[in-house]
Amino acid sequence: MEALSGLVTGFSVILTPENLLLCLAGSFVGTMIGVLPGIGPLAALALLLPITFSLPPIAGVVMLAAIFYGAMYGGSTTSILLNLPGEAASVVTCRDGYQMAKQGRAGAALGIAAIGSFIAGTLSVLALTFFAPLLGDWAIRFGPPENVALMVLGLVCTLYMISGSALKGLVMIALGVLLAMVGTDVVSGNERFTFGSINLSGGLDLLAIVIGLFGVSEILLNVETISKSTLLADKIRGLFPTREDWKASLAPMLRGSGLGFLLGLVPGGGPITASFISYAVEQRVAKDPSRFGKGAIEGVAGPEAANNAAVGGSMIPVLSLGIPGTPVTALLLGALVIQGIQPGPLFMQQRPDLFWGIVASMYVGNVFLLILNLPLVGLWVQLLRVPYRVLFPIVLMLSVVGTYSANKNIFDLWVMLAFGVAGYLLRKLEYDLAPFLIAFVLAPLLEQSLRQTLVMSPDGIMIMTQRPIAAVLLAICLVLVGLMVRRGLTTRKSGGNHHEIPA
Amino acid sequence: MIERLVNLTWILIGAAALTLSWRIGLTGPYGPDSGLFPFISGGLVCAGGIALLLARSHAAPALEWPDFAGWVRIVGVVGALAFMAFAIPYLGFAVASLLTMIILLRTVEPGGWVSTLVLAGVSVAATLALFVGLLDLQLPRGPWGF
Numbered sequence: 001m002e003a004l005s006g007l008v009t010g011f012s013v014i015l016t017p018e019n020l021l022l023c024l025a026g027s028f029v030g031t032m033i034g035v036l037p038g039i040g041p042l043a044a045l046a047l048l049l050p051i052t053f054s055l056p057p058i059a060g061v062v063m064l065a066a067i068f069y070g071a072m073y074g075g076s077t078t079s080i081l082l083n084l085p086g087e088a089a090s091v092v093t094c095r096d097g098y099q100m101a102k103q104g105r106a107g108a109a110l111g112i113a114a115i116g117s118f119i120a121g122t123l124s125v126l127a128l129t130f131f132a133p134l135l136g137d138w139a140i141r142f143g144p145p146e147n148v149a150l151m152v153l154g155l156v157c158t159l160y161m162i163s164g165s166a167l168k169g170l171v172m173i174a175l176g177v178l179l180a181m182v183g184t185d186v187v188s189g190n191e192r193f194t195f196g197s198i199n200l201s202g203g204l205d206l207l208a209i210v211i212g213l214f215g216v217s218e219i220l221l222n223v224e225t226i227s228k229s230t231l232l233a234d235k236i237r238g239l240f241p242t243r244e245d246w247k248a249s250l251a252p253m254l255r256g257s258g259l260g261f262l263l264g265l266v267p268g269g270g271p272i273t274a275s276f277i278s279y280a281v282e283q284r285v286a287k288d289p290s291r292f293g294k295g296a297i298e299g300v301a302g303p304e305a306a307n308n309a310a311v312g313g314s315m316i317p318v319l320s321l322g323i324p325g326t327p328v329t330a331l332l333l334g335a336l337v338i339q340g341i342q343p344g345p346l347f348m349q350q351r352p353d354l355f356w357g358i359v360a361s362m363y364v365g366n367v368f369l370l371i372l373n374l375p376l377v378g379l380w381v382q383l384l385r386v387p388y389r390v391l392f393p394i395v396l397m398l399s400v401v402g403t404y405s406a407n408k409n410i411f412d413l414w415v416m417l418a419f420g421v422a423g424y425l426l427r428k429l430e431y432d433l434a435p436f437l438i439a440f441v442l443a444p445l446l447e448q449s450l451r452q453t454l455v456m457s458p459d460g461i462m463i464m465t466q467r468p469i470a471a472v473l474l475a476i477c478l479v480l481v482g483l484m485v486r487r488g489l490t491t492r493k494s495g496g497n498h499h500e501i502p503a
Numbered sequence: 504m505i506e507r508l509v510n511l512t513w514i515l516i517g518a519a520a521l522t523l524s525w526r527i528g529l530t531g532p533y534g535p536d537s538g539l540f541p542f543i544s545g546g547l548v549c550a551g552g553i554a555l556l557l558a559r560s561h562a563a564p565a566l567e568w569p570d571f572a573g574w575v576r577i578v579g580v581v582g583a584l585a586f587m588a589f590a591i592p593y594l595g596f597a598v599a600s601l602l603t604m605i606i607l608l609r610t611v612e613p614g615g616w617v618s619t620l621v622l623a624g625v626s627v628a629a630t631l632a633l634f635v636g637l638l639d640l641q642l643p644r645g646p647w648g649f
Binding site: 171173193224387396414426430450455460 | 505506509513516517520523524527528531534535536537538540541543544545547548551552554555558561563566567568569573576577579580581584585587588591592596600603604607608611612614622623626627629630633634640641642
């Protein structure tokens with residue numbers, strides 16, 4: 001019942017001409033960016049963050065969320081028509097989607113990808129609607145000790161998100177905490193690592209760091225090589241699936257939706273893992289697995305549904321607990337912080353308009369995206385013909401202006417540039433940058449909550465074991481760390497273990 | 504080589520953070536002082552750098568750098584952004600961004616001059632229309648008033 005009344009609040013917030021227009025604009029821009037090869041949802045959000053900065057919080061967040069799932073939808077178009085994934089979660093779609101396009105069935109592949117994304121997206125938002133209030137009821141009992149435990153859990157979950165070297169990921173987390181400490185300490189008034197610079201006394205700007213680390217570095221990686229691919233888009237027809245297509249795709253879509261939603265909840269899961277696992281599952285349950293890789297429609301329907309359902313799932317920990325499970329939700333969390341909003345246990349109680357507004361915008365955004373991705377597919381095909389050299393300077397220019405406009409400070413442009421170069425170098429050296437961002441966002445909150453905890457406790461840090469919720473959260477942290485250590489030892493014993501899609 | 508330099512950078516950053524945060528103070532009358540968190544994180548960065556330097560298994564296995572043309576494009580993008588950050592206070596946003604766009608368009612897959620100038624002009628005008636016209640933001644102006 002609470003979910004339904006919340007949803008009514010959300011729709012009353014979102015169903016204004018301004019918010020609907022921004023949701024549509026976000027869906028449109030997100031799809032456009034998702035369609036472009038090389039710029040994924042993470043870079044799209046980073047680069048377009050400034051556009052939302054001058055908007056009211058609700059409008060800004062609605063637009064950002066729309067950009068996010070728009071980019072997820074758009075990624076499949078490039079995979080199917082160019083054999084180049086528009087974003088990482090669409091890598092699997094290349095396998096059968098491009099083969100379908102080569103066989104003259106590009107329309108069916110694009111249609112089933114869009115419809116699958118719509119069904120999965122809507123199902124996952126339904127699950128989010130009814131699941132999030134349960135977490136919210138529980139989270140209302142949170143005080144500073146519980147917040148400390150929750151932040152620690154967030155950082156531990158970040159360990160699961162690390163791709164590649166865990167040691168490099170740990171260095172990124174520590175560096176994120178360290179750089180978050182730059183500026184004036186709000187509790188004592190002491191300056192930390194400012195070296196007398198007025199530009200540093202307010203700390204490093206999150207927006208400049210995000211745009212540099214994820215946006216500028218992405219562009220630097222993209223301009224390394226200018227590649228040309230064959231566009232299979234001469235005639236796109238038959239976007240609406242036939243009866244046979246439906247029959248073959250419905251079960252994979254539903255399986256993908258469930259799988260994607262559950263994996264979205266898990267830290268480190270998210271759309272990429274969901275799409276790969278969904279593909280593997282579909283191949284496993286297929287009567288004739290040999291069709292996979294040769295244009296099987298199930299190989300498009302399942303993974304596309306899974307990666308979009310994971311978006312809804314991944315929103316739950318970030319909106320209900322303030323714990324981002326994926327790099328993109330970490331960036332969304334950062335965007336909310338920039339807007340002056342702190343998602344966490346009390347977010348739903350303190351800002352129900354915003355929480356339910358975001359949820360409602362996801363329903364509306366899914367409808368917009370279906371409209372944008374089916375009738376307007378020709379427009380996206382035309383966009384793929386625009387040279388990259390024309391598009392990237394415009395995107396870069398928008399991000400530069402946005403970075404400057406946040407604080408009207410040229411210093412932020414230098415910060416953006418420095419983090420852009422550093423991000424490029426670190427990505428070449430296979431550092432995962434998402435843990436840095438999560439640590440940078442969570443560290444100040446963790447420090448503040450820990451200090452509050454110690455001030456209110458006569459027993460010092462032992463208060464963490466005396467409060468049931470905090471104790472349980474810390475116990476979960478210990479279990480997770482233990483499991484990770486065990487997994488690391490097992491992997492070392494077996495000489496490494498890589499997940500691959502069975503051929 | 505570059506990986507070792509990066510690892511050394513972590514060690515130096517971590518060591519500097521340890522020293523500076525020690526000076527700030529680690530604990531006060533009510534528990535942690537301003538220096539504690541930076542001290543812990545600085546220590547972890549330093550230790551991580553040492554571990555990465557010693558454990559070669561964490562090095563990126565197949566490090567591929569761009570060719571000469573790729574480097575020219577990368578330096579062009581970085582140089583254009585640096586130019587913009589430097590020039591905005593003196594030239595204003597419109598002129599600085601127009602010049603930056605020209606540098607960017609000429610550096611990455613250069614086309615003809617006419618198309619470059621037209622594209623640069625249109626994109627700067629569109630950016631100004633979006634941020635100044637639509638979003639009502641004030642951007643720096645040059646000595647000539649725009």
